[in-house]
Amino acid sequence: MTDRTHETTQPLLEVRDASVSVNGRDIVRDVNFSINHGEFTGLIGSNGAGKTTLFRVILGLQDHASGKVLVHGEPISRANRSIGYVPQKVLFDPDLPIRARDLVALGADGQRYGLRRRTRALHDAVDEMLDAVDARAFADRRVGGLSGGEQQRVLIAHALISRPELLLLDEPLANLDPGSVEEIIALLHRVSQQQRVAILLSAHEMNPLLPVMDRVIYVANGHVASGTTDEVVRPSVLSALYGHHVDVLRVHGRVLVVATALPIGPTPNDAHPEFVVE
Amino acid sequence: MFSSFMTNAWLSGTVVALLAGAVGFFVVVRGASFAAHAIPNGAFAGAAGAYLVGVNPLVGLVSFALLSAFGIGVTSRRVRNDVATALALVAMLALGAAFLSASLIYEPTINALLFGEILGVSSAQLWPVLVLGVASVLALGWLYRPLVFTSVAPELARARGVNATVVDVAFLTVVALVTALTVPVVGALLTFSLMIGPPAASRILFARPGSAIAGSVGLSLATIWVSIAASYTFNLPIGFFVGAIGAFLYLSARLLVRRVPSTP
Amino acid sequence: MSWLFEPGWWANGTVRTALLVGFVVALVSAIVGVFAVLRGQSFAGHALTDVATAGGAGAFLFGLAPLAGFIGGGVIGAGAMDAIGVQRVKGRDIATGVVLGAAMGLAALFLFLAARGSSATGTTQLILFGSIFTVGSSTLVQVAWLSAGVLAALAVIARPLLLSSLSPELAVARGVRVRAVSLVFMVLLAVAVGMSAIVIGAILSTALLIGPPASALRVATRFVAGVALAATLGVLATWLGVLFAYDSYYWFPSHRALPVSFFVVVVVLVEYVIASLARRRGAAPSSPALEPEGWT
Numbered sequence: 001m002t003d004r005t006h007e008t009t010q011p012l013l014e015v016r017d018a019s020v021s022v023n024g025r026d027i028v029r030d031v032n033f034s035i036n037h038g039e040f041t042g043l044i045g046s047n048g049a050g051k052t053t054l055f056r057v058i059l060g061l062q063d064h065a066s067g068k069v070l071v072h073g074e075p076i077s078r079a080n081r082s083i084g085y086v087p088q089k090v091l092f093d094p095d096l097p098i099r100a101r102d103l104v105a106l107g108a109d110g111q112r113y114g115l116r117r118r119t120r121a122l123h124d125a126v127d128e129m130l131d132a133v134d135a136r137a138f139a140d141r142r143v144g145g146l147s148g149g150e151q152q153r154v155l156i157a158h159a160l161i162s163r164p165e166l167l168l169l170d171e172p173l174a175n176l177d178p179g180s181v182e183e184i185i186a187l188l189h190r191v192s193q194q195q196r197v198a199i200l201l202s203a204h205e206m207n208p209l210l211p212v213m214d215r216v217i218y219v220a221n222g223h224v225a226s227g228t229t230d231e232v233v234r235p236s237v238l239s240a241l242y243g244h245h246v247d248v249l250r251v252h253g254r255v256l257v258v259a260t261a262l263p264i265g266p267t268p269n270d271a272h273p274e275f276v277v278e
Numbered sequence: 279m280f281s282s283f284m285t286n287a288w289l290s291g292t293v294v295a296l297l298a299g300a301v302g303f304f305v306v307v308r309g310a311s312f313a314a315h316a317i318p319n320g321a322f323a324g325a326a327g328a329y330l331v332g333v334n335p336l337v338g339l340v341s342f343a344l345l346s347a348f349g350i351g352v353t354s355r356r357v358r359n360d361v362a363t364a365l366a367l368v369a370m371l372a373l374g375a376a377f378l379s380a381s382l383i384y385e386p387t388i389n390a391l392l393f394g395e396i397l398g399v400s401s402a403q404l405w406p407v408l409v410l411g412v413a414s415v416l417a418l419g420w421l422y423r424p425l426v427f428t429s430v431a432p433e434l435a436r437a438r439g440v441n442a443t444v445v446d447v448a449f450l451t452v453v454a455l456v457t458a459l460t461v462p463v464v465g466a467l468l469t470f471s472l473m474i475g476p477p478a479a480s481r482i483l484f485a486r487p488g489s490a491i492a493g494s495v496g497l498s499l500a501t502i503w504v505s506i507a508a509s510y511t512f513n514l515p516i517g518f519f520v521g522a523i524g525a526f527l528y529l530s531a532r533l534l535v536r537r538v539p540s541t542p
Numbered sequence: 543m544s545w546l547f548e549p550g551w552w553a554n555g556t557v558r559t560a561l562l563v564g565f566v567v568a569l570v571s572a573i574v575g576v577f578a579v580l581r582g583q584s585f586a587g588h589a590l591t592d593v594a595t596a597g598g599a600g601a602f603l604f605g606l607a608p609l610a611g612f613i614g615g616g617v618i619g620a621g622a623m624d625a626i627g628v629q630r631v632k633g634r635d636i637a638t639g640v641v642l643g644a645a646m647g648l649a650a651l652f653l654f655l656a657a658r659g660s661s662a663t664g665t666t667q668l669i670l671f672g673s674i675f676t677v678g679s680s681t682l683v684q685v686a687w688l689s690a691g692v693l694a695a696l697a698v699i700a701r702p703l704l705l706s707s708l709s710p711e712l713a714v715a716r717g718v719r720v721r722a723v724s725l726v727f728m729v730l731l732a733v734a735v736g737m738s739a740i741v742i743g744a745i746l747s748t749a750l751l752i753g754p755p756a757s758a759l760r761v762a763t764r765f766v767a768g769v770a771l772a773a774t775l776g777v778l779a780t781w782l783g784v785l786f787a788y789d790s791y792y793w794f795p796s797h798r799a800l801p802v803s804f805f806v807v808v809v810v811l812v813e814y815v816i817a818s819l820a821r822r823r824g825a826a827p828s829s830p831a832l833e834p835e836g837w838t
Contacts, residue, residue, distance in 0.1 A: 059715060079717025090709045093358075096580070097762040098708065110705035111716040115697045142763070158712065311639040312585040357818075360584035361756045365814060367588065368749040372807035375743075379801050389657070393650035467592070468650065471643030478636045515654050521647020528640045532626065 010073055011036050012082070012166055012198055013058065018067030020053055026222060027053045031067065033217050033226035035166060035198050040189060042209045043202040045219030051202040054219070055168055058200075059085060071166075079111075084164030084197075086155045088171045094144035100154045101126050101139045107158035129157040132191055149180050153187070160195065167192075169201040173208060181208050188212075206233075207254045233257070284510065286404055287396040287463075291502045293411045294463050295472065297456040299498030300418055302473035303491045304449065306481055307429045312360055313350050313450060315470040316367035318457045320346030322466035323374030325391050330381040335391075336403060339461055340410075343454035346370055351447035393517035394465030396509050407459050414455045421448055426487065464502075468517035475524020476501050479531035497527055547785070557788060560802075563682050564780035567738045568750055570689045572776035574696065574734040575755040576769050577727060581707045586623060588748040589638045590732050593619030593645040594739040599652035609684055612740050616732030619645055624725050685737050692730050699723055704765070742780075742803050749803070750776050753810035757817035779809040 011034035019029040028050040035041055045051050056062035057069060060078035069076045071083070092098075104126050105118060130136045133153040138146060143154060152172060159167055169188070173181050189212040192199045203209065206216060210229065217226040218233075220241045225232045232238075233255055238246040242259060249256040305314045324342025325335045346366055353362040378388065418425075424445045427435040436442055453473075460469045480493030505519035578587045597615015601608050619641055627637035696703075706713035706720045713720050738747035754775035755768075762768030783806030791799040 061714065079715065085712075085715035087709070087711045087715075090711065092708065093580075095759055096708070097759060097765050097768045099764065102765060103708070106701065106705050106708075106712075107716075110701050110713065111718045112701055113698050115700060155712075159715075162716075306636060309635055311635040312588075315585075315589075315639065315642065357756075358582070360582055361579060361752060364584040364588055364748055364752040365756070365811065368753070368807050369811060372749070372804045375801045376804040379799075379804075385657075389653065393646075393654070465650070467646045468643065470639065471646065474636060474639040475643055478640065515650040517650040518647040518654075521643040521645070521650070525640050525644035525647075528636075529626070 009037070012039075012072065013200075014068070014070045014073075015058075016068045016070075018057065018064045018069055020050070020057055020062060020064045022053065022062070028219065028222050028224060031224045033215075033224060035200060035215075037165065038192065038196050038198055039214045040192055040199045040209075040212050041201075041215045041217060042206055042213045043200060043217045043219065044204070044206045045202070046204055049219040050222065051219055052170065054224075055085075055170060055202065058168065059083065081162065082165040084159035084162065084167045086152070086159050086167065086169040086172065088174065089148070090151070090155065092142075092144035092151070094142065096142060096144045098143050099140050100135060100143055100146065100150075101130060103143050103154055104129055104157045104161055107161040125161055126157075129161045132160065132194065133157045133187060149176065149184070152184065156188075156191070160191065160197065163195070164197060166198045166200060169199070171202050171204075173201075173203050173205075178208075185209065185212055210253070210255065229255075284396075284506075286401055287506055287510075288503075290404065290407055290459075290463050291396070291506050292499065293407060294456075294460045295498040295502035296495055297411055297414055298460055298469070298472040299476060299495035300415070300491060301453055301456045302477035302498065303480070303487075303494040304425055304429060305453065305473050306477045308449070310450075310453070311470070311474055312363045313347075314453060314457075314473045316350065316363050316370070317343050317346045317450070317454050318461055318466045318469040319367055319374070320370035321454075321457050321461050321469075322391055323370045323377065325461070325466075326374045326377035326381070326383065326388075329383050329387070330377045336406060336458065336462075339458040340455065342370065343458045344451060347450035347454035348447065351443070351450045354446070355443060389515075390465070391461065392465050392467050393515045394463055394468055394520070396463065396506050396516050403462070410455055410459055414452055414459075417448070417452050417455075421445065421452070425449055463516070464505075464520050465515070465517040468520045471521045471524045472498055472501060475521075475528050479527040482528075482531040482535050501527070546789075554788075557784065559679055559682055560784050561781060563685060563741055564784055565777055566682075566686055566689050567741045567747075568754075568776035568780040569773050570692055570734050571738050571747065571750040572754045572758075572772040573693065573769055574731055575751040575776075576759070576772050577696075577703060577707060578731060579752060579755045579759060580704075581727075583731070584748075584752050585635055586638050586728070587731055587735060587751045589623070589642040589645075590616050590619055591735045591739050591747045591751075592642055592649075594732070594736040596645040596649035596652065597736070598739065599649045599656065603652045603656045609681060609737070609740055613688070613733055613736035615645070616736040616739075617729055620728040620732035621725075624728050681740070685741070688733060688737055692733050695726070695730055699726055703727055742783075742806060743801075749807045749810045750780065753807075753814055754779065757810075757814045760814075760817045760821040775810075775813050779806050779813060782806075782809045 013035040015031050015033050018031040020027045020031075031054070043051050043054065053062060057064050058076065060076045060080065071080055105122060107129075108122055108125065109116075109118075127136070127139075130139050133156050135150065135153045135157060138150055143151060146154065156167075156169075172184060172188075176184065185208055188199055188201070191197060200217075201209075206213070206229075209216075213229060215227060216229050216232050217224060218238065218241060220238075221243055223241055225237050225241050233248055235246055235248050238248065238257060244259045247258045249258060302314070305311060321339045321343040324338035324340070324345075326338070327342065328335045328338025331338075349366045349369075350363050353366065424435070424440050427438075428440060428442050428445050432442065456473075457469055460472065464472055476497035477490075477494040480490050480497055484490040484493045501520060501523045504523060505516050508514070508519045509516040575587065578584060594612040594616040597611040597613070597618070598608055599611075600606075600615065601611020622641045623634075623637050626640070627634045702713065702718040702723050705716065706718050706723055710720050735747050735751060738750055741747075742750070755772040757775055758768045758772035762771050783802045783804075786805040787799055787802040790805075
């Protein structure tokens with residue numbers, strides 16, 4: 001599938017001709033995409049399409065059967081310092097005497113052995129992160145007592161405090177009401193610009209991301225298409241991906257991908273591919 | 279070993295294994311292993327208390343087993359399961375320790391209570407054992423559907439109006455009764471092993487609930503029969519064989535079947 | 543305050559040793575126990591005390607040093623639990639139960655053989671319920687060194703352990719070797735309970751492992767404060783237990799003292815009730831529905 005790199009500098013993350021199988025089942029094949037510094041990328045696909053598998057590969061937790069996955073030109077290893085991760089939901093016991101700010105601090109030193117007193121510098125960094133995600137107001141409350149949205153922001157701060165260059169977020173928009181969805185996307189966009197962090201977030205639905213997304217990676221049917229929204233979200237590309245005839249409708253600036261049961265016949269005509277409703 | 283004085287041992291052992299196997303299936307599925315361990319220890323304290331006061335030990339066993347079960351079931355509502363169980367267990371054991379030191383119980387009796395005695399059930403006690411056994415089976419039968427429902431899909435069950443607390447407490451009550459019957463034969467410290475080892479092995483081997491329960495009962499029976507025979511032949515405590523065979527069955531099942539089925 | 547301290551309390555050397563040993567054991571149990579409770583490993587913690595019993599019984603049978611038996615048995619048990627355990631919580635409990643069953647069976651065998659071989663009575667009771675008043679000063683020294691070792695090792699893995707206890711996912715993402723850290727913790731747990739088992743009894747050391755930490759966690763707002771509070775509550779319970787046990791000798795005309803373990807457990811439970819009430823006053827009660835894998 002197409003992938004157009006327009007930067008001359010080395011991409012932050014490169015995936016070339018990668019295939020992944022789990023328990024003998026092929027999940028995705030011939031995957032090609034890159035992520036450049038500071039880019040906001042959406043990984044779009046439905047459940048079971050392979051988004052989580054791809055994340056695990058990038059985090060070094062899943063082997064890929066073939067191809068290359070490179071970070072800064074080097075093969076990935078486990079727990080790369082350049083990559084931060086925000087899981088979808090973590091269940092915290094409400095009785096846990098761990099405050100939001102404690103969890104964020106653990107993002108800086110949670111993996112270090114030995115006891116060391118927390119320095120002034122660390123305190124300041126924690127405060128800075130909490131401000132960046134608008135979490136100062138509940139910084140001293142137990143993590144177990146926070147709402148889903150509040151917890152999510154704390155988890156983002158936890159991942160950001162070690163200054164990663166790429167932040168992976170696993171379905172952060174699932175189960176959020178539309179207002180919160182907008183808020184979190186705006187927050188992520190702001191953080192991405194201020195801290196020069198590339199963002200890769202997975203979602204079912206790309207519409208909320210359209211205003212901020214630089215590139216999209218579309219996963220379906222074991223294959224991947226990546227590029228800008230205009231390049232990827234087209235009937236020809238998506239139909240080839242799905243193996244089904246797919247129409248793309250744009251309604252008031254929103255995109256609707258509609259599949260029909262018709263098998264793929266003559267290539268859909270990209271010249272008049274879309275029904276546009278102003 | 280089949281002479282008349284062993285009849286009681288075979289009879290009570292069979293009854294106990296039937297019950298422990300059936301109840302044990304649900305213990306394993308519900309993740310109630312800790313409670314299954316705690317309740318017999320509570321029963322032990324009751325037996326010690328009964329000796330102190332001069333009452334039939336079976337009364338002590340049953341009453342304290344029920345007390346433990348109730349305590350665990352009720353406090354689990356407000357506090358995490360494992361902390362509640364640990365505290366209940368410890369409270370019962372402390373009482374048991376106090377009873378033991380306040381009375382002068384013959385050491386072999388204590389050992390029998392803890393580790394089992396194949397001749398632990400006398401003819402006089404056989405009738406109450408059978409009656410309580412039948413009552414337990416009936417209770418289990420009556421509870422069967424809500425029990426399976428709440429074990430396998432708790433949210434769905436709650437949505438359908440099944441009162442999870444009532445089912446839980448009722449279940450633990452059955453566990454308590456079965457425990458009280460099993461302790462004289464297998465001992466307080468090994469009772470739970472009969473409720474965990476064979477059922478856990480059966481769950482690995484059989485995917486369907488019906489076959490898993492049957493397998494659980496079958497393996498428990500096999501365990502107890504072999505244990506009684508071995509205990510008689512080698513003149514060693516029956517608890518040793520129950521523990522060893524239970525572990526052996528579980529490990530064998532694990533090795534035989536590489537992938538554990540996710541739900542029964 | 544002389545009514546509280548029966549005659550001879552202050553002068554008694556045995557009492558002093560008991561208080562010292564009790565202090566060390568309670569301290570270590572509480573600190574290790576905080577992590578055990580956080581990780582939902584109360585059953586494993588309790589099971590290890592019983593497994594330590596089997597080790598103690600074996601040591602007695604084979605004429606080995608009791609401390610070695612308790613701790614060796616516990617460590618082997620911890621290794622077995624880790625080896626056959628699965629990641630799911632329920633699977634973990636079954637592994638614990640199976641290892642415990644096997645260990646109890648062995649304990650039955652050892653104690654039976656030991657009782658047959660010697661004429662000593664009360665062996666079973668001694669091993670199961672322990673007696674803090676019979677701990678010698680050499681054992682005290684050994685326990686002190688072991689405790690220092692356990693606490694030092696715990697300090698080394700404290701942060702990765704905390705993070706992986708809060709969320710294995712987050713820990714893995716940070717590069718923590720979650721399985722290795724879990725195994726190290728289990729071994730430390732086994733050593734801690736082995737030591738406490740020899741002092742207040744294999745079965746009842748669970749009380750000091752779970753009770754004070756559970757109480758502290760209900761009340762504390764910060765983690766380090768919680769650990770300190772757990773240690774304080776544990777030591778307090780142990781000292782009061784020793785005191786009341788000593789006093790109880792004088793309470794009954796028959797001069798039969800009640801065991802230390804009984805009083806320690808009573809204090810632990812009282813502490814827990816008070817902590818729970820304080821929690822209810824201070825903040826909203828926690829919802830039990832948040833338990834990820836409960837019984838219902």
